[in-house]
Amino acid sequence: MEDLICFALYAASRSVTAVYRPLLERLHLTYPQYLVMTVLWQRGASPIKEISGALQLDYGTLTPLLKRLETLGYVRRERRPDDERSVIVTLTAEGEALREQARDVPIEITQAMGLTPEATAVLRDTLRQITENTAAYTASQTRSNGSA
Amino acid sequence: MEDLICFALYAASRSVTAVYRPLLERLHLTYPQYLVMTVLWQRGASPIKEISGALQLDYGTLTPLLKRLETLGYVRRERRPDDERSVIVTLTAEGEALREQARDVPIEITQAMGLTPEATAVLRDTLRQITENTAAYTASQTRSNGSA
DNA sequence: GTCGATTAACTTGTGCACGATCTAATCGTG
DNA sequence: CACGATTAGATCGTGCACAAGTTAATCGAC
Known part of the structure; x- marks a missing residue:
């Protein structure tokens, strides 16, 4: 039964991403790129x-993703002059302009999910609680495993 | 706001998978392998x-995943004699034995998520509805785009 | 000022996830 | 029986996701 809830979460997440895919394809973006x-x-x-x-x-995910966004011409990556360890990501004019083209995406997604505003609110709270609780759990496990 | 709910779904899914990771590592399984x-x-x-x-x-995901499970010795893959197009996946004795070792995994996960049974039930229903609605939406879009 | 520790980011390797294309086996209809 | 269509599965390419290890810059204690 507990597997079912985790699987339901995993399946729903992939299914929602599948709705984004054709909408974002027009903007040459993937869902994680759209989030960035x-x-x-x-x-x-x-x-x-x-x-x-x-x-x-993590950086292992973001570094190549940001390079692809840079190749697309949506962002620039520049070292910070006063701290050369840091890389600042800046929108280009094209990247700014994309915002307008992406305006209707959330509306389409909301329609596709087909939830009432009340159900959406309850879901959001539950998901936040799960993320918070599981992150705390993972952190506590990491502390106690001797990092071996 | 609608982005938030989709992001919350995506983040929660990854966070739950992160709880599974160390538990399943002991069984030499990943989460998708565990689902299979x-x-x-x-x-x-x-x-x-x-x-x-x-x-x-899809097969592009499952074919290599099943080959890894076969290499681990948990399953066998055999063509069906009466329909050579089909491949039957069968548990080995080791694969059967693993079930016992995985017995407590759902209990740990439930604890880590920290939801009341009521909240879990509501969540499950909502997630199923999302999966159903979005799958229907994706299917309707596929039909009407001329598959060009 | 120097040196060890920390920090931000990059790199590499493994394993999903999915679209597109291909192959081989089976089915259906004339 | 033949042959086009369907079906089950494999393969290839791209892009996450994350662990582990590396590098270069900065910080802090002395």
């Missing part, structure tokens, strides 16, 4: 560390 | 098509 663009649209130029924190994705 | 084993434990020997249908994963 959303962070940049909302926060403006950000160091990779901040993007990593916002999406909980 | 669960199907086999419940249904017994099955053609790949049935596993694909149960987990909604």
Whole structure:
């Protein structure tokens, strides 16, 4: 039964991503790339560390993803002059312009999911609780396993 | 806001998988491999098509995954004599024995998620509805795009 | 100022996830 | 029986996701 809930989560996540896919294909974006663009649209130029924190994705995922966004011409990657360890990701004019083209994506997704606003609110709270609890659990396990 | 719910789904799914990871590592399984084993434990020997249908994963994902399970010694892959197109996946004795070692995994996961039974039930229903609605949406889009 | 520790990012390797293309076996209809 | 269509599965290429190890810059204690 517990497997069912985890599988339901996994299946629903993939199924929602499948709805995004054709919509984002028009913008030449994948779903994780769209999430990164959303962070940049909302926060403006950000160091990779901040993007990593916002999406909980590590550098091994983000470094090649950001290089692809740079190749597409949507972002620039530049070392910070006052701290050369840090790389700031900045939207190009094209990347900014994309925001307008992506405007209707959330509307389409909401329609496809077909939930009531109440169900959506309950779901959001439950998912946040799961993410919080499981992250805490994983962290506690990491602390106690001797990191061997 | 709608992005938030989709992101919450995506983040929760990855976070739950992260809880499975160390538990399944002891069994030399990944989460998708564990799902395949669960199907086999419940249904017994099955053609790949049935596993694909149960987990909604395509052959491009399952073929290499099943080869890895075969290399581990947990399953055998054999063409069906009466229909050579079909490949039946059968548990080995080791694969059967693994079921006992995996017995406590769902209990640990349930603890880590930390939801009440009521919240779990509501979540399950909502996730199923999302999967159903989005799958229907994707199918309708596929029909109307001229498959060009 | 120097040196060990920390930090931000990159690299490499493994394993999904999925689209597209291919092959071989089976089925259906004339 | 023959042959086009369907079906089950494999293969290849791209892009995440994440662990482990590496590098270069910065910080801190002395």
